[in-house]
Amino acid sequence: MKKIVWGVMAGVSIACSSFSMSSLAQDFSGERIEWLVPFKEGGGTDTWARFFLPKVSESLPGAPTVVIKNVPGGGSINGANQFEARAKTDGTNVFGSTASTLFYYLLGDKRARYEPKDWQAVFATPTGGVMYVDPKLGINSPKDLAAAKDVEFIFPSLGPTSLDLVPLLAMDMLGMKVRPVFGMDRSAGRLAFERGEVNIDYQTSAPFIQKVMPLVDEGTAKPLLSWGVLDDDGNIVRDPSFPELPTFVETYEAIHGEKPSGQAFEVWKTFFIAGFAAQKIMFLPKEASSDTLQTYRNTMADVVKQPGFKEQASKAIGDYDQIVGKNVDAAVRMIFSLSAEDKKWIQQWLTERYNVKF
Structure with missing residues (x-):
């Protein structure tokens, strides 16, 4: 083995x-x-x-x-x-x-x-997943996100019971003020981001690399975090495809001063595994x-x-x-x-x- x-x-x-x-x-x-x-x-x-x-x-x-x-x-x-x-x-x-x-x-x-x-x-x-924001928001790190209490994040979503449940619950746990726009699949959401109609989005690994990285390179999208991967002990660690990005767990800890735990996190982790892992x-x-x-x-x-x-x-x-x-x-x-x-x-x-x- x-x-x-x-x-x-x-x-x-x-x-x-x-x-x-x-x-x-x-x-x-x-x-x-x-x-x-x-x-x-x-x-x-x-x-x-x-x-x-x-x-x-x-x-x-x-x-x-x-x-x-x-x-x-x-x-x-x-x-x-x-x-x-x-x-x-x-x-x-x-x-x-x-x-x-x-x-x-x-x-x-x-x-x-x-x-x-x-x-x-x-x-x-x-698969993995990466959340990214409009650079105009001035959010470049978890520390910046913690200070953005009054920012309204407009998020394109197919619906709250779709795969988007993972980011919606994550953003709620991070204390973000989110206004979802339902009825958009991942492709439509990315296009809405490109048009400036929304200011935050996420994509799974392949479309992020293929479709969003060009936006990152031209300075019109800023990667914020990845969901991460599980190590041999079941802990969430950095995604090897995006090692420079903090995980959701790291971001939560930077904002709240402690690692996520409790029922909300256990539920999030279950849907994270079903949706990504x-x-x-x-x-x-x-x-x-x-x-x-x-x-x-x-x-x-x-x-x-x-x-x-x-x-x-x-x-x-x-x-x-x-x-x-x-x-x-x-x-x-x-x-x-x-x-x-x-x-x-x-x-x-x-x-x-x-x-x-x-």
Whole structure:
């Protein structure tokens, strides 16, 4: 076993030595595997799945045909409900989840008629995130942020129960005065920032590097903090992709004089893991056999070791190591560790702050 950092979820080491394909490995010769993606073509989850699709097809025993089935609607709820109700258990149906799939479930959305905690995780892909502001605000450090009590931060957001829950709760914990503008996805939010319609935004790692760094270079955007990554002890440390940026924890400590703790932070950390540390997950249905699960996990452990994989992945889906083997179990357990009390707390917070009804 060799431990390596796997980006946002570095607290769990990856087994780099691949599992040997045992005589019990499932043979998919002549099979057609359907990978359900709960969004339309061209989105982030679809792009992620299509990057892995040929590698999965070539590497699974028997080299089966793997196809993407896009089932958009409900912010991934429609596809997740369909997978829960109809997925075959023989390994010919897999699901590609994203943050919203897990957020809706964790928050108790009544439309979410699926139980992802019962599904079997094959592997996960993490990402990071960076918050940035308009340089005209004069905020260059946590110290400046602490002094900006009267600044109104206009924040573009898809909605408070989307991935934006992570920054919204973080900004609330930092004591920032925030006015969200709902109905904007990440791309629309970035464009609004460029037009000067909002003065704060965040992007996940790949779009930040590709789309926001040019703004930073020209002096029209100022990176403020990253969410960070988890070390081997589960502590949040600096993101290796953005080592010069303070983490959310560092920023909180600089403002409040102590590290974040308590219920709000534990809730934030759970959604941070679900939204960033293990943002994309391939699942098998709960009834799939242990042999099927092991075959898929062995396959993905081999895929990430292929020559050139890391370079290809860096360009296509971000520069973070994949969570493979049994280590994905630890990530999933942390995601579904939200207690009934914590669930009630975040529901109440969302209702009080943003009039969200449950």
